[in-house]
Amino acid sequence: MTSPVLRMTGITKRFGALVANDAITLDVNGGEVLALLGENGAGKSTLVSILFGHYVADAGTIEAFGQPLPPGDPAAALAAGIGMVHQHFTLAENLSVLDNIMLGTESLWRPISARRAARARLQDTAQRFGLAVAPDARVGDLSVGERQRVEILKALFRDARVLILDEPTAVLTPQESESLFATLKHLVAQGLSVIFISHKLDEVLRVSDRIAVLRGGRMVATLPARDAGKNKLAELMVGRPLARTLAKPHLRGDVVCELRGVGVTGALHDVSLALRAGEIVAVAGVSGNGQAALADVLCGLRAPDAGSVALEGITMRAEPRAWIGAGVARVPEDRHAVGVIGDLPVWENAIAEHYRKPFASAGLVRRASSRAYARRLVERYDVRGAGIDAPARSLSGGNMQKLILGRALTGAAARADDYVPVLIVANQPTWGLDIGAVGYVHQQLLDACARGSAVLLISEDLDEILQLADRIAVIHAGRLTPARPAREWTLPAIGLAMAGAIESPHAA
């Protein structure tokens, strides 16, 4: 550990009344992996966005390698040797790896592109850091892990000495994550520094040398990784001891929903699954392997091209209203784009699934009873915001999810607890939520399950799956393994299945 290569002093950033970063001071040393740990909304992304010049801080200074860094200038950050790998890759899928890496490195006035030199340089960089890539492969054909490697190479190609990785494991299988960690070790061994942003405690403890914990925009602690334990970090991150969600004993009932040989062209192949009342079945998998199509089929948004879906023995039409009417509680993956109608007020969103019956008569919306229902919902599910007349988009992610979950779990019942959904389809219900909201959502799912609902949980978060699921099935390339009891799975086995290594459904 040498002198700091990067020095942030007193960084403050406000968005209106919200203080996203409050006088944060942080040093990054040469040759270390520094983890930036914090809940969603703690200010991690804001801090690195300021570092990389996407935002301008309201106060504070940044020094890179002893030189002050001009604010709000990504080009200057790149020139100073700061490279960033975004969570959502910024690659052109229809171009080759080499093209993607060269993109933006050459002046537009240059008459002829120096591809040969760039190719040599890319191969040299790749070899030096042990990152194998095929320069002529089309990025669209690469796996997610390979694309991430291209992103890292893109930064290294520009001579990055400090690499920022924003939630890099969110899109990876456990095996791909392992390989990323090995790469990071390799990079720091060559003297580079890495800022690793995450909210997953295990991987932070595994990969980093030093951990900086952010909470509510403040730097609450900076500590060496070897001194940190999981519980301690969790407490620092949340600011209070964690209440663990407890799985209740499940009563497994009859099959309420059955998929038989369901196929969706280009997305699902011969998927069969039976869901029983009172159990949580989780579908694990890397994003983009058919989860969206599976959720669409089970939310009544699309009809399968092959096979059939039966709910309580009745074959269902692809018609959301029919599914809602049959007692299916649905939590969509994208709450902003699908879960709520952002411009409409909270109360109209609350009744959106039952606006005809019972919240209207003779074509007129019954405003008084609708609003009373919305008020009860907001209270019962602790939706905090500016009231039921505020547009739904003004809710924070967690409160928006509580609204969607509450709406789904209440049906149109007068009292929230009078209604038990037959089936709950929850697609990524805790994605992007802070730990508090995650716990709330988990508890609601467990409670509903204990009252007799069947729950299908589609998730990319293995911790969540292992914590909640009675049975687990893994989806890869549109094929679903049989759902087996959670205790029969091991983490490596799930990882292998996620990577498609288990072709035969009966191999273990």
Place this chain on the structure above:
Amino acid sequence: MRLEARAELSRSMLVAAPFVAIAATLAIAAAFVAWAGAPVGRTYALIFDGGFGSRFAWSETLTRATPLILTGLAAAVAFRARLYNIGAEGQLYVGALAAIAVGGLHGGTGFELPAAVLHPAMLVAAMAAGALLMLVPALLKTRLGVDEVVTTLLLNFIALLFVSMMLDGPMKDPMAMGWPQSVALQDTLELAKLIERTRVHTGLLYAIALAVLLWGLFRYTTFGFEARAVGANARAAAFAGVPVQRTVVVVALLSGALAGLAGAIEVAGRTGYVTLDMSPGYGYSGIVIAMLAGLNPLGVVAAAIFVAGILVGADSMSRGVAVPTYIADVIVSVALLSMLVATAFARYRLRWN
């Protein structure tokens, strides 16, 4: 320099937006007036006086506002559901033609039915014609995903050529001395005058009543909820069980019917027959009016009166100072652009960095 979404939308800013836009419009148009070599203050005074300065000015403005309210409502209704009907002009013409087809004199006599039957039949025919013309783009959009902006816009030309064909053919008035003009409407079907010795007719009451009705429709009915939900976020609406495609088609029919009705009301209230220049772009002005009104049906009435006042005022102004009446078109067009910019600023803030 870039735009950043405001964390909270302020209602007062959204209400202030049209007024700021109008102020900006007058400032920008002043440059054109000055360019034409006319005194700015006097020109605006004349426009205002010609549009709103007297009983006569008001009567002319309200006469002009009547079709504009209806085309404005046609646009507002469609735009609320994010259905961009640019075809109100064509729908207005086929509506006018349908009104004459039902209520006109053909070969000396029309249908010999009591006015109490023929009058509603005429209005229904006009609405059906406008709705039918809008049905084509609506089905192309919902079934095949064809962009309705293109289809409705291009249908205007088809509709106008069709009207032209009819005016030179089967519906030509033999007494018009070769002018392409339709046969006249039966006298009994003409709308009564609202104020004596002016041109204001009861069509204005139809228009205002419809504005109130549509405001209630959007605010209080399940259909209004469906249309607003589809317009605000069609994916989320579909997820919640709103029949999106059916809603879009119904909104399209409603929008087309309103524009078609504008044609019938013009024929029955003002012209008495169809000509190819009966609408100086009422269909297109309706879009400006709907935007100025923030797509609120009640706001449409106010915005239509404002635009009508400018158009009428510019006519009388051009007789007083040497500024062409085209300045009215410039003002109305700039008003649309200013309104779009003003709404954008109400939703986003500009950051200089």
